[in-house]
Amino acid sequence: MVEFDVVVIGAGHAGCEAGYATAKLGYKTCLLTINLDVVGQMSCNPAIGGLAKGHIVREIDALGGLMAKIIDKTGIQFRVLNKSRGPAVQSPRAQADKVMYRIEMRKTLEETENLFLIQDIAQEIVVKNAKVEGVMLESGNFIKCQKVIVSTGTFLGGKIFIGDKCYPAGRTNEIPSLTLADNLKDLGFKLTRFKTGTPARVHRDSIDFSKMERQDGDEPPFFFSFDPPERKVEQVPCYLTYTNEKTHEIIFKNIHRSSLFSGLIQGVGPRYCPSIEDKLKKFPDRERHQVFLEPESRFTVEYYVNGVSTSLPVEVQYEYLRTIKGLENVEILRPGYAIEYFSIDPLTLKVSLESKEIEGLYFAGQINGTSGYEEAAGQGLIAGINAALSLRGEEPVVLGRDQAYIGVMIDDLITKGVDEPYRMFTSRSEYRLLLDHYTADKRLMPIGHRVGLVSDERYAKMLKKYETIEKYCKEVLPLSLKKVLTEGFFKVFSEIDKGKTPTFEKLLKRPDISFEKIKPYLKEDYNTSYFIEVETTVKYKGYVDRELKRVKKTKNLEKIKIPENFNYNISGLSREVREKLERVKPQNLAQASRIPGVTPASISIIYLALTKKKR
Amino acid sequence: MKNESDTIVAIATPPGRGGVGIVRVSGSNSRLIGEKFFKAKSLSFEHGKMFFGKYSGSVEDTGYLVFFKSPFSYTGEDTVEFHLHGSPFILKSVISDIVESGLARLAGPGEFTKRALFNGKVNLIEAEAINTVISAENSYQAKVLSSLSGKLSDYILSLKSKLVSSIAFLEAQIEYPEEEETENALNDTIPLVEESVNSLKKALNYYEKSRFLFRGVKVVIAGNPNVGKSSLLNAIAGFERAIVTDIPGTTTDSIEVEIEFDGINFVFVDTAGIRKSEGKIEKLGIEKTYKQLEEADLILYLFDPLQLSAEKENFNLPEGFDKFTDKVLKVLNKVDLKDIPYFEGIKISAKENRGIDGLLNKIGSYFKNRDISENFLFSDRQYFALKEALSILEDFLDYAKGDFFPEVGASFLSHAIEVLEGVVGEITTDDILDSVFGNFCLGK
């Protein structure tokens, strides 16, 4: 028997963050992986970030997590999406070098004090008196511990489907975790079957890039981390091509052979990340779908064919891929496949991601019904932080919906549950303008610092940054255009009416003007390295205040706490509503009001019941 | 001694009307009170059954007792009703017997309905409707109220779904920047928002036309100085409410008189006279007048025949009245001094009390002839929420005219949806309760 404070089961994106956090916060942590050579593996597309997901990565960084740091070191292309829109919906995205990413992740974890990456398979989480005691491993070893974080991704009862073939696996040719699923069932968890998929990987030299549209990264690259590496990135392009009628014809002809439609697959897939079969079924009239070719690594010849994930038989995959412009002679290195796995019902979790029933047992990532690396990592970090805080005897960290997308995600999971894999969207937040990723550091670093994941030095740097920004806003924004900009500006932007834009602030408020565009004409004294933050303040002035007012309104409901043992047996509440409330056990009225099917009238009843005594 | 009982009692029938009078008791002591004061052959307190017998306390009276068991009563609590003879003396004695017994206390305004709300027997909108119905003094008003709440919910739902689909266009543009099909999102969004704006404007307008039913009518008397505005107010009031002199500019502040006429509650407001060149103090008066004019359901605009120059005896309204023309009634005063035959409006003499009844009749029918069938709002709370939603949507359209960020646009729209949802599904908190129950009457 060995003894650890914390055992993390699964070293994917959730597990790595969780293990890193508990170890960093001083607790001896065992990070279990089925294969020590693939830690932090990107099972699906070779990219991190993008809309809403990029926001999450920035939040992870502000809290002191790893994902941003690792991708900054290993990314091979960096781009900010939605640049023509406002700052709140811009989001960084990077093409990862998958090989380097996992090597860098493993290295970072191995260098972390108190953290031990161990190759073994968890067989049973040993629970006594509704409290975690340890983990029994398939090797026969028993680890005694106080906290267990389960982050098994697609490995829990994983099963792969290609056409009419299917075999148990967590990823291609990697063994899944089977006994643990039974163990969780025995512990009282209801397991749901979810499904996801991935497209084929093809040989670089079999692609005719000249027939496709090239997509390059931004120069200079935008890094995710608050303190990005000193690094010159040789950016690698991606390529865009399209499916066509011929492609669709072949897929339609063979659609009955897809494991998705032949009835083999039972699990529910993500609506937002559909297979090509799904896309065609849903939009039969669309003439074409986008296909991106993304490099998997600088060290391999593999390309990821983004947009055509599939569970069709391999020969059909060949056939339809070869109808696509530029892929006429394509060679498949690994076929696409669909994978089914178990997830638990996140309604059984507290907001800390700890099980409501079993003390010391936490869940994070895909097992909670989410999809995506970033979503997983965000939960992993929070589960890790909260496990450590609990060991310290402190209250868990709860991120507000007005504070972070991670907060929105966790609240959604534990309040609404999931009936399909949950993917983050900016529209899931009702306060999108408040959650721009540029200022994630301002909102979240204080938390990371308080907890102990963000160093004093880094924290001080952040405070200084916002002092500088505030000063700039106060001193430079009210100045006239003439004062701030050189003559050259007025020549190039001759259409700008100086009368209507008397101040620099007014100019920046315009959506067609960005700091980036006017930078060449900025007089030396008025340059700032934080222009995007300044711009955000200016662009959203007034609109942000509106959202803040709305936040305040829900905050009032948030203040009305519901005791954990509150008796929902109140007249006027229907049985359904009562059952829902009992299941979710909301912490306060605001959360209760977000439970689907719980009407405002029922909220009023609870409110009145809670405050009845006082009247 | 302060009675802390959670059981409440009140007379449930309107005061002073004959026939049966009902005393209602609600709370855990209801049954006890029934047992103590009511004698009947087999008083089993079966739910919903009427027991014939005799009330005996400081007075005696034969009648019925009805018991409603929790949670099936109106309030959701155990409830007892005494159906007795409607004499105010008997009913008041019953109340004081019960209160003195210490088993119940006198109910506050709207407290029965409030309890019904607390116990989930009615929702807020229904409570509002009950409030409006019971404060409606006559059947004309009550009739109008029927089924409004259903209409309102339907309306909000359809408006909401329109806005949700308008947001969807913007969301697609934001979330899928690389997709080709999301470009002209704004072109798809704007027409839907415009439709919503128009529909909201209509709804608000229906209410403005109908709200006199729920909160009375405000009639503002306006005109040049010295035309006899204060005299008219006095004639309507039937006593010297406002000071009348022959010096122009006597009235500087608004003065109100409330009367009930034809089943409608009226507030008549006398205002400072309107004239071209203004001294400072008067200017203040004019501003107040203007505010009154905006709030008015009807404006009586008075003309003085002696003030009209002989050649061009026109009856134009002064500048700034354009937007009120719909609600102006022109009145010629002082016809005892001089008549102007071709004036087609109402003619009166405030001083000699001539034509006043005719004027009131005309005002009464002005409201009664209104088509109020389209209206579906029945409280100011609902009205102001819709108004807020309207103003947010107008802000959106305004914003969309200029340079546009879809995420800011979406923020406007989702805010508007939130406000609309509040109309039908406002989570009841203290301030809302206060506003709903503030003007409730006793016994319900």
Ligand SMILES: Nc1nc2c(ncn2[C@@H]2O[C@H](COP(=O)(O)OP(=O)(O)OP(=O)(O)O)[C@@H](O)[C@H]2O)c(=O)[nH]1
């Ligand atoms: N003969 C006659 N005189 C009237 C009549 N109505 C008002 N007056 C007189 O006209 C004068 C002005 O009357 P007010 O009622 O004070 O007029 P007002 O419009 O309120 O005047 P301001 O408050 O100064 O604007 C007084 O001397 C009234 O007695 C009327 O119908 N006939």
Ligand SMILES: [Mg+2]
């Ligand atoms: Mg006067």
